[in-house]
Amino acid sequence: DTGVSQDPRHKITKRGQNVTFRCDPISEHNRLYWYRQTLGQGPEFLTYFQNEAQLEKSRLLSDRFSAERPKGSFSTLEIQRTEQGDSAMYLCASSLNQGNTEAFFGQGTRLTVV
Amino acid sequence: GENVEQHPSTLSVQEGDSAVIKCTYSDSASNYFPWYKQELGKGPQLIIDIRSNVGEKKDQRIAVTLNKTAKHFSLHITETQPEDSAVYFCAAFRYSSASKIIFGSGTRLSIRP
Numbered sequence: 001d002t003g004v005s006q007d008p009r010h011k012i013t014k015r016g017q018n019v020t021f022r023c024d025p026i027s028e029h030n031r032l033y034w035y036r037q038t039l040g041q042g043p044e045f046l047t048y049f050q051n052e053a054q055l056e057k058s059r060l061l062s063d064r065f066s067a068e069r070p071k072g073s074f075s076t077l078e079i080q081r082t083e084q085g086d087s088a089m090y091l092c093a094s095s096l097n098q099g100n101t102e103a104f105f106g107q108g109t110r111l112t113v114v
Numbered sequence: 115g116e117n118v119e120q121h122p123s124t125l126s127v128q129e130g131d132s133a134v135i136k137c138t139y140s141d142s143a144s145n146y147f148p149w150y151k152q153e154l155g156k157g158p159q160l161i162i163d164i165r166s167n168v169g170e171k172k173d174q175r176i177a178v179t180l181n182k183t184a185k186h187f188s189l190h191i192t193e194t195q196p197e198d199s200a201v202y203f204c205a206a207f208r209y210s211s212a213s214k215i216i217f218g219s220g221t222r223l224s225i226r227p
Contacts, residue, residue, distance in 0.1 A: 004157075006157075033214065033215070035217075040220070041219060041220065042118075042120075042203050042217035042218050042219045042220050043158065043203070043217045044217075045214040045215070045216070048214055056214060058214075091157055091158070093215075101146050101207060101209045102148065102160055102163065103148070103160070103207075103215055104160065105150070105157035105158045105159070105160075106157050107155075107156055107157045108156075108157045110155075
């Protein structure tokens, strides 16, 4: 296992289009997080799964955003009707939920909305 | 709401000197404090962490200190090297049944040769 994997690494889309990103966490990690990071800022929390259950969603996550983790393994983050303000790095992280709380991040998906 | 403040936002030190980055947190129930290093175009990489039952932790040239009473924690890098140049983020976390990691706004550390 080489760590958290995100796909694609880069995505350029036209305003109004839908995009979907995928995250494959570290094997057996049952917690999975999505964060968004804009230039010069720290990662901002979007949502969090424990196994397949989505336990928390940020107010940043408008109704255009949806995340799923159907089998408790990989997760997808979809943005509908993209806006220029959605341009950012989307980061995924995973961790165990058994006292070992280290969260490991993927390389991120950089979204540019033109 | 929960908040983590980080200072300074930029830091430039001479190679070989020490660098210190400071953070404060608002959620008194936070009990886990990781530090991440992020290089350009990459995701954050965990470099060291500290739990609330200890006041200090060291790993080679990197050390973290925690003052729970004041809700302060700091990252100390000694004998800085060019490869230490990066953006560093502090974070706070409450490992309860469901909790998110709250990040500071980051410190861009530059090491002058």
